[in-house]
Amino acid sequence: MNRQLADKIAKATLYEGYILYPYRPSVKNQQRWTFGGIYPQSWSESKNSSDPCTMQTEVLVAGTGNISLQVIIRFLHLVDRTVGKTEFQIVESLEVDGTRYRPWQEAVEREVDAGEFDVNDLVGKAARVKFDFPAERTIEPVKSADGELAGVLIRQRYAIEGVIEICAVEKADDLRKISIKVLNRTNLDNPQSSSRDDALMRSLVSMHVLLGVREGEFVSPTDMPDKWRAWTAECHNTGLWPVLIGTGGEHDTMLASPIILYDYPQLAPESPGELFDSTEIDEILTLRILTLTDDEKREAASIDPRARDLLARSESLAREQLINLHGTIRGLRPAPMAQEQSNG
Numbered sequence: 001m002n003r004q005l006a007d008k009i010a011k012a013t014l015y016e017g018y019i020l021y022p023y024r025p026s027v028k029n030q031q032r033w034t035f036g037g038i039y040p041q042s043w044s045e046s047k048n049s050s051d052p053c054t055m056q057t058e059v060l061v062a063g064t065g066n067i068s069l070q071v072i073i074r075f076l077h078l079v080d081r082t083v084g085k086t087e088f089q090i091v092e093s094l095e096v097d098g099t100r101y102r103p104w105q106e107a108v109e110r111e112v113d114a115g116e117f118d119v120n121d122l123v124g125k126a127a128r129v130k131f132d133f134p135a136e137r138t139i140e141p142v143k144s145a146d147g148e149l150a151g152v153l154i155r156q157r158y159a160i161e162g163v164i165e166i167c168a169v170e171k172a173d174d175l176r177k178i179s180i181k182v183l184n185r186t187n188l189d190n191p192q193s194s195s196r197d198d199a200l201m202r203s204l205v206s207m208h209v210l211l212g213v214r215e216g217e218f219v220s221p222t223d224m225p226d227k228w229r230a231w232t233a234e235c236h237n238t239g240l241w242p243v244l245i246g247t248g249g250e251h252d253t254m255l256a257s258p259i260i261l262y263d264y265p266q267l268a269p270e271s272p273g274e275l276f277d278s279t280e281i282d283e284i285l286t287l288r289i290l291t292l293t294d295d296e297k298r299e300a301a302s303i304d305p306r307a308r309d310l311l312a313r314s315e316s317l318a319r320e321q322l323i324n325l326h327g328t329i330r331g332l333r334p335a336p337m338a339q340e341q342s343n344g
Contacts (some may be wrong), residue, residue, distance in 0.1 A: 001070055001212025002246045002253040009245060009265050012072055013257045014206045018107065019307060032105065035218070036239065036258030038162070038184045038204040046191040052198065055239035056181040057209055057256035060224070060266055061119060063216030064174050069122070070212035071114040071166055073182055075204040076107040077133055079157045081304075087139055087152055093302075096142055096150040107160075108157065108203065114164045119176050119216070122168035128165070135159040139276055144343055150274040158201045159184045171231045175219075180256070209240060209256040217251035220263050289314040 017035050041053040046198075061067060084090045094101045140153040165181040185275060186202040190192055198236045201220040211218070219225075240256040244263040255261070266268045289311065291302070301308045 001210070001343035003210075003212075005252050006112050006245045006255055008209050008267055010208055010210060010255055010257070011343075012036070013208060013259050013261075014074060014076060014109065015107075015306075016206065016259060019303060028309035033305070034265075036204075036206045036208060037200070037209050038075075038182060039183050039199050040186045040188040040202050041235075042188045043194065043199040043202075044190040048067060051196075051208075052217065052239055054181060055207060057178060057237050057240040057242050058179045058235035059221070059242050059254055059256075060228060060235065061168075061178055062174055062214055062219055062228070063213075067176070067216035068116050068214045069119050069163065069166075069178060070210075070214075071129075072111060072117045072212075073114070073164060073204075073207060074109065074111045074210065074212040077110045077155055077160060078201050078203070078205060079106040079108055080201055081106050082154045084152050084154060085150075087154065090154075091151075093144065094151040097145050100298065101142060101151065101153060104303055105200075106155070106177040107195065108305055110204075112162075112164065114166065115234045116208075117166060119168050121151060121178040121179070122166060122178070123170050123176070124167075126165050130161070132161040133152050133159065133163070142191045143271045156201075159186065160202055160204065162204060173235075175228060175231060177235060178211075182207060182209070182326075204259065208258060209242075209258070211242070212256040213252050218242075218244060218254050223263060240328075258329040262302075267275065281323055286317065305312065317327070 012015040013035075016033060019032070037057070038052050038055055039051040044051050047290045060270075061069070069310045081104045082090055083094045083103055085090075085094065092103070110133060112129070112131045114127075117127055130221055137153075138156045140155070141149055142151040142153060144150045162185055163183045165179075165183070166181050169179070171177055182204070184202075184204055188199060188202055191199075219228055219232065221235060231302055237256070237280065239258055241258075241260045242254050242256040243261045243265065244251060245253040245255050246264060248264055250264075301311055
């Protein structure tokens, strides 16, 4: 598995929508976490909603012999951050020495390595891997410049439980269909009276799957040999879209993402860092950030360290870095008509 490159691409999708421009809680960020959420089953069923409690990806693996499959899932585990003058006196905001603190939904990165499996063993016999992350509550003191206790940040994380189901079906002597399904088995008390935020705190957010194979190769769902085209059409992906990861021609790593990508996606080297809004162009978004007023930047900086780092990085870009965001030419090649004329 090309883990280093896969991690870079996965991280970009993991934080898509974490916070959107103009990076302030009061504007455009009331409805977050819209990509790749797997909700508690009781929530999905009781609300009869479109919020899924499971996601699935199916891919083809070609090869003979002892093919091994590695399965890893990654997602965000939300953390509810509240602000108080004391643990028992919660407030809407707190200002200490010019820094403002607000309530917010933070996130912790989670990873579950389901292990490595012999693909032949998965034919007709599914593997089930359970996982869980416990609840936790912490209190962080906020002190003034003179060392006095000025307030507290209270972080509450709720328990999450889930299952990964992995199976294989033989389609030909040298072809297997692999199915990976992720289910949220977290208990949610009184789902009928619960809010979406209650469900989100117990959800797998921005969930995606990393797959690696040895002694075999993955088949691209968009660029497959004709002989396997019919089998590719039988692969059902729900909430996830698998693509090949690596340099062109490599077939040992796949990323199944809630955001549709193309095979062998790359991060532009000119990009200065995460903007959490991949639907925007880096240059436009960076220039918009630079036009924020001081009060707007101050409000955005009150969210969390990721927002503060984004603001500081944007303001520190050199002129050359801004120019590089305008566009670049990766390479030139003759147009088809020009090639035909030169051949003639």
